[in-house]
Amino acid sequence: MNSKSELNELILETIDAHCKNDAAQELIHQALQYELDIWNRHIGSAEVIDEYQRMIEKIIKENKDAV
């Protein structure tokens, strides 16, 4: 996966343009970055879900007003 490709840029632009909720936008960005980090790596489902939970927790703490 080429993260710098035009398609990825387009995906991010589309997300930003269609997501009015800052917290949700932040969550998507972090989720995509995390998926890129673990791409093609053997990570257990439980570990991935835990990471997502931490991500959500952190975003809610940091974006109390935006949630």
Place this chain on the structure above:
Amino acid sequence: MQFKISSIEITNFRQYEGTQEVNLKFDKTKNVSIIIGNNGAGKSNLLNAITWCLYGIEIHENKNVEDSGEEMPIINTSVLKATQTTKQKTFAEVTIHLETDKGPWRIKRRIEGIKDATGRDFIEDSSLTVVHPSGSQDIVDSGLATQMLINNLLPVALKNFFFMDGEQLQKLFQSSTPQKIAEAIDNISQLDLVKQSRLHLSKVESALRNSVKNTNPQLQPVLGKIEHIQQQLDDNSKTIKKIGDILEKDNQELITVKDYLKTHNSSELSKLATERDDILVPDIARIKTALKLKESQRNSYLVEIAPFILLKDIIEDSYHIIEEKVEKGELPPNIKENFIKELLEKGSCICGTELTPAGRKALEVYKKRAALSELSEISIIGKTEVSEILSDIQQFPEKMDIFNADLLDLEKRLKSNEMRVQQISEILKDSNIAEIIENEERRDDLIRLTGSNELKLKMLNREKETLDSELTKLKAEEKSEMTKDKKNSALKTKLTLVQNAIKTLENTETIIKTNIRKQVEEWTDKNFKKLIRKTDTFEKTTIDENYKVKVHHVDGYNAINRLSAGESEILGLAFMSSLMKISGFQAPVIIDTPLGKIDNIHTDLITTTVPEFLHGTQLILLVTPKEFNEKVKEELSKYLLRENCYRIVDENKKLSKIVSCHDNQTQ
């Protein structure tokens, strides 16, 4: 990551016996490499060797059939046959050297075979080894995760857009359903990250939904119970206050009453009044009655005893006489007076004997004696009674003394009581005893009332304690439920956030796919127009929202099923080229037999236009000698490096060698 193939080493793979090597040089403008081979010489298996090395997959498996009709084994047949013993292993191996923008890679896939006890060939699973740079050193990877490294260079899903077959290109739109076109567009959309994110977020959503369900708050019922208990406590407090007020008032009054009674020495006066009214006065009445009774008894006694006292001497004499007569036996036996009286009156006996005068006289005597005999009997009885009478007479003085003493005692008590009454009345004459008594009664009432109310208060306070305890428990429960409620609320917030993100990702997928479809449509149209000979025949190429590809003829109809073989291949090439471009991956493009069924005009177009619109991309064409005719060779010369031309020499279809065109020509 951009990459190019710098060399391919094929050892014992299919019809390639021993090691065959293809080395490719790079040049920005001369990006085309040519490998020439007759049909069946091994062009497709060269392509297969590349995809097998990279992905463990051969694109053209159906072409591996020998003349005998048997399937050509992956390890070269001659090599397999040369294996004599069960201990001797043989192998096939393909090694590809890549040049990437991060340094050289070496990818090797090897498969080993051995003869089993029955002499049959047993082929093991292939193994992949990748040597790639990491920082200043090379890393050797092998094992399950190694394939991931290749997928990072070019995902397996995209391989068909880079490594293709001219014949398949030609049939692409004849055999592909809109779903396959959609799948192809989906593959290049690179939405894998988005899809993975959505998949993982969906799992989180599911977990959160369960958690929200499990923390469904029970706060309302608890609050209801608290309200009920608090209402009970309010009522209880009101009652406690009401009774407390009454108690306080009564206690105040009690103090006042007690003060009054204390001030008025009420205790003493009351005792005197009680003594007089409750003891002395009734006692006086009783004594008076007793006196009357006693006097009456004494008088009755006197009346009874008086005659005996007066006749005392006579009685005593009579007693002595009778006593003497009795002792002497002078008293006649007891004769029935009635019998004598009846005989005298009748004058005859029952036997009929007439009563004689002498008899009569005798009877008269007996009659008197009978009277006397009665007296005798009476006397005998009277002897006892008289004795008693005499005893009574003797006791008279003593009895009278007792009577008199009793009467005197009663009179004394009466007098004493009357004097005490008078004395008390004298003491009480200046006191308002009625008021004191009234106060005393009020005091007693108040003591009873306050006692009762204190008991009620005690019970109410005990009830209050129970309610307080219950309220404490409920408050703890409320706190717990509030925590749950907060947790529930926090979970709902998370759930909403995750759902928003999922929705956005879904929308993004749809938008991106639509966008990619439009880009593919645009580039396919553009490429088709560049490559097609009949530029005025076809108005445009479109891919609609249902992924149906249409070639719009100027006359208004969809010409996709009326295209010639060459036109169909050009459309496929245009479509694949657009997918390659849009995918963003910069990998070599290898086309097997690209010009086979294309007419001369289109061959010209392809050989001149394709290298140009794949500018900067390594293009390896596997062509037949017929395809690589002089004209094509000439047209491709400006894109082809001399060193990048190879020829597959097939001694027979089971044994091929790859040699440089230059060497071949030299030879």
